[in-house]
Amino acid sequence: MKIDVCFSPLLYPRYHDPESIVVVTDIFRATTSIVTAFQNGVQSIRPVATVEEARAYKEKGWLVGAERNVRRCDFADFGNSPFDYTPEKVSGRDIVFTTTNGTKAITIARDAYQVVIGAFINLQAVADYCLSYQRDVVVLASGWEDKVNIEDTLYGGALTETLVATGKYQLATDAARITQEMWTTHKNNVRAYLKPTDHYARLLANHLEGSIDYCLSLSLTPKVPQLQVQDDVLLLK
Amino acid sequence: MKIDVCFSPLLYPRYHDPESIVVVTDIFRATTSIVTAFQNGVQSIRPVATVEEARAYKEKGWLVGAERNVRRCDFADFGNSPFDYTPEKVSGRDIVFTTTNGTKAITIARDAYQVVIGAFINLQAVADYCLSYQRDVVVLASGWEDKVNIEDTLYGGALTETLVATGKYQLATDAARITQEMWTTHKNNVRAYLKPTDHYARLLANHLEGSIDYCLSLSLTPKVPQLQVQDDVLLLK
Numbered sequence: 001m002k003i004d005v006c007f008s009p010l011l012y013p014r015y016h017d018p019e020s021i022v023v024v025t026d027i028f029r030a031t032t033s034i035v036t037a038f039q040n041g042v043q044s045i046r047p048v049a050t051v052e053e054a055r056a057y058k059e060k061g062w063l064v065g066a067e068r069n070v071r072r073c074d075f076a077d078f079g080n081s082p083f084d085y086t087p088e089k090v091s092g093r094d095i096v097f098t099t100t101n102g103t104k105a106i107t108i109a110r111d112a113y114q115v116v117i118g119a120f121i122n123l124q125a126v127a128d129y130c131l132s133y134q135r136d137v138v139v140l141a142s143g144w145e146d147k148v149n150i151e152d153t154l155y156g157g158a159l160t161e162t163l164v165a166t167g168k169y170q171l172a173t174d175a176a177r178i179t180q181e182m183w184t185t186h187k188n189n190v191r192a193y194l195k196p197t198d199h200y201a202r203l204l205a206n207h208l209e210g211s212i213d214y215c216l217s218l219s220l221t222p223k224v225p226q227l228q229v230q231d232d233v234l235l236l237k
Numbered sequence: 238m239k240i241d242v243c244f245s246p247l248l249y250p251r252y253h254d255p256e257s258i259v260v261v262t263d264i265f266r267a268t269t270s271i272v273t274a275f276q277n278g279v280q281s282i283r284p285v286a287t288v289e290e291a292r293a294y295k296e297k298g299w300l301v302g303a304e305r306n307v308r309r310c311d312f313a314d315f316g317n318s319p320f321d322y323t324p325e326k327v328s329g330r331d332i333v334f335t336t337t338n339g340t341k342a343i344t345i346a347r348d349a350y351q352v353v354i355g356a357f358i359n360l361q362a363v364a365d366y367c368l369s370y371q372r373d374v375v376v377l378a379s380g381w382e383d384k385v386n387i388e389d390t391l392y393g394g395a396l397t398e399t400l401v402a403t404g405k406y407q408l409a410t411d412a413a414r415i416t417q418e419m420w421t422t423h424k425n426n427v428r429a430y431l432k433p434t435d436h437y438a439r440l441l442a443n444h445l446e447g448s449i450d451y452c453l454s455l456s457l458t459p460k461v462p463q464l465q466v467q468d469d470v471l472l473l474k
Contacts (some may be wrong), residue, residue: 007248010247010248011245011383011384011385013247014247014382014383041252145251146251147410147411148248148412148415149243150411150415173384174385174386174435174436177417178387178390178419181419195412197411197414198411
């Protein structure tokens with residue numbers, strides 16, 4: 001099997017394969033928060049693309065997570081910090097969720113064979129999931145407003161290296177090769193590697209650095225949220 | 238000033254800035270061939286997007302370079318090898334040129350402040366050109382059918398490192414940071430770095446490895462071809 005890494009949602013049409021598993025990632029912090037919510041017992045998450053949709057759900061009584069430009073939207077119950085999604089708040093609940101970049105990437109990949117949510121905190125679980133299906137894999141990096149970022153491509157490299165190390169996966173293209181080297185070079189000092197990057201600065205400027213170490217922790221949970229599309233509504237379960 | 242690297246023509250709309258200089262690159266081999274043609278005295282090159290346009294020019298008596306999937310089109314005078322563009326053939330002439338990826342990237346960037354043609358063989362000349370204009374720079378990597386490739390992003394890293402080393406340029410985004418590290422890590426052994434990559438294999442499979450060392454040679458020429466748009470016709474001079 002082959003693994004590839006798509007560096008931006010804008011590029012996804014070129015990497016789309018209806019027979020592949022797509023692993024959507026947005027390390028800081030949408031997909032880390034989604035995986036955390038499932039670890040803490042959430043029943044389902046409905047990703048929506050716009051703040052307006054999220055607000056409409058809120059007015060209908062839903063629990064809503066909504067973030068733009070790293071800050072929680074004022075009407076929302078949760079922002080984009082994984083620490084917002086505590087067992088007390090989310091266990092057994094259905095949540096609506098929108099973020100600057102992550103939920104858009106999930107929407108774009110909806111026609112893949114299977115879409116799952118990847119983060120460093122479920123790295124091994126996602127690798128095991130891919131191995132169990134024996135299918136080609138595309139990691140879709142959410143990026144920042146469609147531009148390439150380091151933390152999401154680095155996660156692509158981590159999953160690439162994990163799957164290639166099994167001997168069952170090969171690099172599909174140069175894109176996977178670039179990220180694999182990013183990971184093997186920096187895996188023992190990821191925080192230092194990320195310190196000069198764009199989004200790290202953005203989190204620091206907004207006093208949100210508290211969740212960085214958590215977002216970079218490896219394989220804390222066996223949860224692999226999967227996308228279901230029912231009557232044109234997207235649902236993570 | 239800032240330098241950024243756009244990993245694919247598909248991403249260019251997000252990196253476009255009408256005040257920036259765009260450096261289009263397609264190392265294997267369109268932009269290396271274009272720069273070589275100017276070094277060998279060509280008067281102008283008219284980049285066209287399609288084989289049909291190139292064929293129409295040929296029928297009107299023009300000298301035409303045309304390549305698809307690394308092979309010369311049968312009607313064309315030149316393919317995509319820089320060795321085709323000898324002084325005997327091109328000196329003082331006007332040429333029409335189309336390639337799989339490179340000419341498309343030139344067309345996409347046409348509304349930038351200035352579009353120039355970059356390759357390893359004019360690396361220092363392009364850096365000096367950017368420094369003389371004192372403007373932000375975006376390297377546009379042509380990639381392969383809009384997918385990310387290593388050789389073009391590596392060139393982005395080489396130009397990034399050259400400009401940042403002057404103390405006058407800073408990294409615009411993570412994308413430039415990724416390529417800068419690719420270059421600083423591999424600059425002393427570029428051929429070995431490229432050996433397992435997609436396009437290297439494609440060139441070898443077509444017995445076109447002869448031009449690889451030339452395409453990877455640094456700063457052989459002071460020529461910096463510039464795009465002019467006159468009456469909606471693109472012209473490199």
